[in-house]
Amino acid sequence: MLSFCLSILLLLATPGPTNTLMALAGYQHGWKRAAPLISAELAGYLLIIIPVATLAAPLFEQRPVLALWAKLAAGVWVFFLAIKLWTIQPQAAGARRIDWRSVFVTTCLNPKALIIGLVIMPRGALAALLPWLLMFALLVLSAASAWILGGSLLRREGGSARTHTLIHRIAAIGLLLFATLLAGAGLRAVA
Structure with missing residues (x-):
């Protein structure tokens, strides 16, 4: 269990x-209003991890092209998010905020879910996985809380509209780099 916890926390x-x-979200909403988004992250991870660990792992091992398509789909989604973050005007009336749906969909398409389901999570029946899934849920709660707290600490520093735009652009660049890595890995596998 210790090895499992360390692997999950590192990821x-x-x-x-x-x-x-x-x-x-922590930056946009503050800690209190962003904390409910942790349930979206957990739901997204579990929606992918449970079927992968219980049913799909043998299929992905037999047909690696399926895992490749999953990575490409994730790359496209992350690229789409990066573009949206780059073009958003954070101070504009009605500016799009990070919401439950965007966190849920992003987490479902996050390759970390596949890595956890295929590599880290033990395989077996759902009942046998329950203790592991409970520990995973606690680790997601801890890690997500830390990321939200980091964002909310930036919020406390305040700042101008220019600072808000800069924060969104930095996040967009991070997402774009991640999307490029995903797409590059997928395209290299195809070539």
Whole structure:
């Protein structure tokens, strides 16, 4: 269990699309209003991890092209998010905020979910996985809280509209880099 916890924490601490959104949500909403988004992250991870660990792992091992298509789909979604973050005007009336749906969909498409389901999570029946899934939920709660807290601490510093735009642009660049890595890995596998 210790090895499992350390592996999950290391993966969840790594910057990626979901973590970027959680930090940005903390920045946009503050800790109290962004905290409910943790349920979107957890739901997104579990929606992918449970079927992968219980049913799909053998299929992905037999047909690696399916995992490749999953990575490409994730790359497209993350690229789409990066473009939206780059073009958003944070101070504009009605500016789009990070919401439950965007965190949920991003987490479902996050390749970390596949890595957890295929590599880290033990395989077996759902009942056998329950203790592991409970520990995973606690680790997601901890990591997501840290990312939201980081974003909310930036919010406390205040700042002008220019600072808000800069924060969104930095997050967009991070997402764009992640999307490029995903797409590059997928295209290299095809070539």
